Amino acid sequence: MKNICILGATGSIGTQALDVIRNDNELNLIAVSANTNWEKILLILQEFNLEYVAMMDQTAYEKVAEYCREKDLKTNVLYGIDGLNEIASLQKVDIVLTSVVGMIGLEPTLKAIRAKKDIALANKETLVVAGELIIREAKKYNVNILPVDSEHGAIFQCLRGNKGEDVEKIILTASGGPFRGKRNDELRNVTVKEALNHPRWSMGKKISIDSATLMNKGLEVIEAHFLFNLDYNNIEVVVHPESIVHSMVQYNDGSIIAQLSVADMRLPIQYALNYPLRKKSIIDKLDLFKTSMLTFEKPDIDTFKPLKLAYEAGKIGGTMPAVLNAANEAAVDLFMKGDIKFLKIGDILEESMNKFDISYSYELEDIINLDRCVKEFVYSTYR
Ligand code: MN3
Numbered sequence: 536m537k538n539i540c541i542l543g544a545t546g547s548i549g550t551q552a553l554d555v556i557r558n559d560n561e562l563n564l565i566a567v568s569a570n571t572n573w574e575k576i577l578l579i580l581q582e583f584n585l586e587y588v589a590m591m592d593q594t595a596y597e598k599v600a601e602y603c604r605e606k607d608l609k610t611n612v613l614y615g616i617d618g619l620n621e622i623a624s625l626q627k628v629d630i631v632l633t634s635v636v637g638m639i640g641l642e643p644t645l646k647a648i649r650a651k652k653d654i655a656l657a658n659k660e661t662l663v664v665a666g667e668l669i670i671r672e673a674k675k676y677n678v679n680i681l682p683v684d685s686e687h688g689a690i691f692q693c694l695r696g697n698k699g700e701d702v703e704k705i706i707l708t709a710s711g712g713p714f715r716g717k718r719n720d721e722l723r724n725v726t727v728k729e730a731l732n733h734p735r736w737s738m739g740k741k742i743s744i745d746s747a748t749l750m751n752k753g754l755e756v757i758e759a760h761f762l763f764n765l766d767y768n769n770i771e772v773v774v775h776p777e778s779i780v781h782s783m784v785q786y787n788d789g790s791i792i793a794q795l796s797v798a799d800m801r802l803p804i805q806y807a808l809n810y811p812l813r814k815k816s817i818i819d820k821l822d823l824f825k826t827s828m829l830t831f832e833k834p835d836i837d838t839f840k841p842l843k844l845a846y847e848a849g850k851i852g853g854t855m856p857a858v859l860n861a862a863n864e865a866a867v868d869l870f871m872k873g874d875i876k877f878l879k880i881g882d883i884l885e886e887s888m889n890k891f892d893i894s895y896s897y898e899l900e901d902i903i904n905l906d907r908c909v910k911e912f913v914y915s916t917y918r
Pocket of ligand 1: 684685686755
């Protein structure tokens with residue numbers, strides 16, 4: 536039996552993780568967090584026997600606390616980032632699934648590592664903004680960082696049973712998003728709705744926009760660099776619109792090992808939560824006879840500038856990926872609110888990377904401060 540804490544239980548990954556847990560009686564959910572969505576939390580409370588709930592939003596916290604009082608539940612209801620930090624480091628918890636969106640996942644993840652919890656990592660921003668810190672602490676406290684991102688989950692599987700020194704490169708597949716094949720002049724006036732319309736995966740809003748700009752793949756390149764300890768020159772991105780090959784590892788002898796399945800996040804979630812076990816799953820099986828073609832293309836990094844910038848930020852290193860990530864979170868927010876056009880997102884990333892000084896030695900507080908400064912810059916310039 537594994538006791539599980541989910542940070543971000545009401546989002547897309549959190550909801551799919553609940554489905555994995557409800558179909559596996561060796562996984563025991565004991566704590567969850569959410570931001571504002573208390574209605575969904577009440578439903579989760581009705582189904583799972585939770586010991587802890589932490590809410591980021593105060594009104595939502597009060598709603599949940601009131602419900603637990605009325606129903607006479609023994610569930611402890613906590614509030615704010617302190618609440619997230621507390622449930623992430625509970626003695627009883629074996630594994631923490633971090634599926635919150637954005638930078639907010641960083642502090643509780645670090646707390647969980649320092650409390651020796653394995654991490655099922657779905658929050659890629661954590662590694663992007665503070666990869667060195669997270670990996671260093673994970674080594675120090677001897678915890679596993681288990682990737683939940685489908686590409687990294689695939690690579691993680693393809694690496695098993697082989698030696699790291701035999702890896703020539705990893706090949707991250709990208710669906711190409713809703714605007715694959717389009718050029719700048721066709722992207723100038725695309726709407727939020729078009730950008731959210733991902734062809735293969737159903738995901739949260741922020742990551743859907745990131746997929747449309749290819750920033751998502753850029754963040755994943757940086758994530759892969761830290762997770763698998765590989766140089767950026769050994770991380771390649773290939774556009775694969777069918778989203779069946781979830782990523783590959785090429786070895787020195789020329790063999791490429793790939794992981795294929797239907798596009799369903801419940802598979803990488805289940806693999807991470809049960810690692811090192813491989814269990815039966817509830818997802819559909821891939822029918823190769825209905826899969827007539829698998830195609831691969833070079834990404835268009837001149838049109839989808841964020842991917843190119845992510846490689847640059849990663850290679851520069853230090854706090855540059857944190858600058859990139861902060862600028863992106865703010866720019867995506869502005870785009871969704873209608874304040875800027877789609878292509879402006881890339882310009883804002885570039886401008887922010889040029890503007891901020893980079894540091895190579897940093898702690899958590901430095902990253903949090905930098906994140907705030909970059910976002911302030913973007914909001915004050917473009918809102
Ligand atoms: Mn992914």
